[in-house]
Amino acid sequence: xxxxxxxxxxxxxxxxxxxxxxxxxxxxxxxxxxxxxxxxxxxxxxxxxxxxxxxxxxxxxxxxxxxxxxxxxxxxxxxxxxxxxxxxxxxxxxxxxxxxxxxxxxxxxxxxxxxxxxxxxxxxxxxxxxxxxxxxxxxxxxxxxxxxxxxxxxxxxxxxxxxxxxxxxxxxxxxxxxxxxxxxxxxxxxxxxxxxxxxxxxxxxxxxxxxxxxxxxxxxxxxxxxxxxxxxxxxxxxxxxxxxxxxxxxxxxxxxxxxxxx
Amino acid sequence: xxxxxxxxxxxxxxxxxxxxxxxxxxxxxxxxxxxxxxxxxxxxxxxxxxxxxxxxxxxxxxxxxxxxxxxxxxxxxxxxxxxxxxxxxxxxxxxxxxxxxxxxxxxxxxxxxxxxxxxxxxxxxxxxxxxxxxxxxxxxxxxxxxxxxxxxxxxxxxxxxxxxxxxxxxxxxxxxxxxxxxxxxxxxxxxxxxxxxxxxxxxxxxxxxxxxxxxxxxxxxxxxxxxxxxxxxxxxxxxxxxxxxxxxxxxxxxxxxxxxxx
Numbered sequence: 001x002x003x004x005x006x007x008x009x010x011x012x013x014x015x016x017x018x019x020x021x022x023x024x025x026x027x028x029x030x031x032x033x034x035x036x037x038x039x040x041x042x043x044x045x046x047x048x049x050x051x052x053x054x055x056x057x058x059x060x061x062x063x064x065x066x067x068x069x070x071x072x073x074x075x076x077x078x079x080x081x082x083x084x085x086x087x088x089x090x091x092x093x094x095x096x097x098x099x100x101x102x103x104x105x106x107x108x109x110x111x112x113x114x115x116x117x118x119x120x121x122x123x124x125x126x127x128x129x130x131x132x133x134x135x136x137x138x139x140x141x142x143x144x145x146x147x148x149x150x151x152x153x154x155x156x157x158x159x160x161x162x163x164x165x166x167x168x169x170x171x172x173x174x175x176x177x178x179x180x181x182x183x184x185x186x187x188x189x190x191x192x193x194x195x196x197x198x199x200x201x202x203x204x205x206x207x208x209x210x211x212x213x214x215x216x217x218x219x220x221x222x223x224x225x226x227x228x229x230x231x232x233x234x235x236x237x238x239x240x241x242x243x244x245x246x247x248x249x250x251x252x253x254x255x256x257x258x259x260x261x262x
Numbered sequence: 263x264x265x266x267x268x269x270x271x272x273x274x275x276x277x278x279x280x281x282x283x284x285x286x287x288x289x290x291x292x293x294x295x296x297x298x299x300x301x302x303x304x305x306x307x308x309x310x311x312x313x314x315x316x317x318x319x320x321x322x323x324x325x326x327x328x329x330x331x332x333x334x335x336x337x338x339x340x341x342x343x344x345x346x347x348x349x350x351x352x353x354x355x356x357x358x359x360x361x362x363x364x365x366x367x368x369x370x371x372x373x374x375x376x377x378x379x380x381x382x383x384x385x386x387x388x389x390x391x392x393x394x395x396x397x398x399x400x401x402x403x404x405x406x407x408x409x410x411x412x413x414x415x416x417x418x419x420x421x422x423x424x425x426x427x428x429x430x431x432x433x434x435x436x437x438x439x440x441x442x443x444x445x446x447x448x449x450x451x452x453x454x455x456x457x458x459x460x461x462x463x464x465x466x467x468x469x470x471x472x473x474x475x476x477x478x479x480x481x482x483x484x485x486x487x488x489x490x491x492x493x494x495x496x497x498x499x500x501x502x503x504x505x506x507x508x509x510x511x512x513x514x515x516x517x518x519x520x521x522x523x524x
Contacts, residue, residue, distance in 0.1 A: 155504050254502075262460040
């Protein structure tokens with residue numbers, strides 16, 4: 001079921017006027033007509049029954065009714081979708097080039113991660129240390145736009161949050177603070193008796209967070225691996241070829257989701 | 263371990279001169295120096311020990327020595343990689359826009375599919391029926407280029423083959439001819455007792471082919487689902503959100519590969 005992500009400024013008002021691109025999405029992309037309905041979600045994840053009350057040139061008006069947890073939304077969109085449960089995935093993605101980063105963030109949101117943070121590590125190609133705050137803000141804005149589009153298109157019930165700062169790899173163990181299982185992907189075995197992904201996830205509670213750290217093109221250095229391991233991060237070698245960073249992240253998220261839900 | 267895909271014209275000669283972009287890949291991207299070695303693979307999947315015998319401006323010369331099956335290649339590339347076994351995945355991808363198609367083909371090759379075929383179905387947006395043979399050839403050439411790059415970068419031991427025609431969905435059951443398990447992905451359950459991906463793959467021999475059919479943005483029509491089911495294709499609902507076509511394919515391939523190798 002597709003959904004409409006309500007603007008940040010929305011606070012539960014009974015009616016909302018939507019203009020420009022947003023209106024175009026509802027009227028042109030989803031092809032909603034007057035009287036038709038769609039599920040809305042506000043910034044906190046609350047669900048609203050939205051009804052198109054009028055369509056004018058370049059704007060439309062929505063009637064908004066808050067839904068109880070238990071109540072299904074009426075919707076003219078026929079696509080059903082999986083209703084959960086979802087593992088609580090936190091993607092820690094090492095920096096890569098802008099376009100790839102946008103692709104990763106969009107696809108991770110579609111799959112249903114709860115949080116995404118960008119990480120700077122030794123072999124990252126983009127160097128953002130010399131960038132102005134303005135340039136960084138623009139980068140986060142572009143990623144936020146991808147998240148919004150992906151939430152709408154995928155009907156994900158998880159309002160993916162983008163952490164608004166770039167984390168340093170060496171600070172990850174302290175930042176994660178043992179909230180739950182933390183995994184990093186490496187192209188070779190780190191130790192003789194290294195656990196597989198399946199073994200690590202066996203009997204792990206689905207609602208408990210899992211950190212999924214994906215390296216840059218060049219992987220992690222020996223020192224970084226040791227630091228992560230000492231900080232409680234578990235190394236995993238995927239049983240596949242050498243993947244580019246944008247493929248590795250989606251592969252890892254898909255693999256964890258399927259192992260935990262099937 | 264990265265590898266170099268030898269040109270189509272290579273027939274086991276002891277020495278090969280490589281020019282232009284190809285030479286650049288070896289010298290600039292992989293940063294190989296005179297005397298250094300890399301694994302080569304020819305069009306049939308045979309392995310060669312390649313040694314850079316000389317580097318000149320815009321070209322380099324390789325000494326090529328065929329390797330026995332059992333023999334490890336000497337290589338200056340330090341990256342190890344998973345050595346198999348791999349499930350025998352055949353991706354049947356419904357047509358989507360050119361750039362997305364290239365991304366899917368590249369990522370599927372990285373993951374290690376054995377074959378890729380493009381499929382025309384009812385809700386496909388691109389209409390190629392009016393395109394000239396020349397335009398279609400160009401499309402296949404672009405995809406072939408993606409495959410070659412992905413094979414080199416990923417070190418995949420499976421020489422991914424692109425089928426050089428566009429299949430019609432209704433002909434798929436006859437084309438597949440019960441070679442092995444065939445799965446198509448659908449956003450809702452088709453029947454009460456539908457099997458999960460895990461159940462379908464349980465005890466399935468890893469070397470036997472599996473067809474993985476991924477729909478276009480709009481999914482499959484009711485008639486198409488019925489036709490596929492009657493032709494022996496099994497419907498699977500992934501336990502995730504509504505994925506775009508380019509995410510669905512990679513998700514499905516990752517999920518099958520991980521379920522069969524872990």
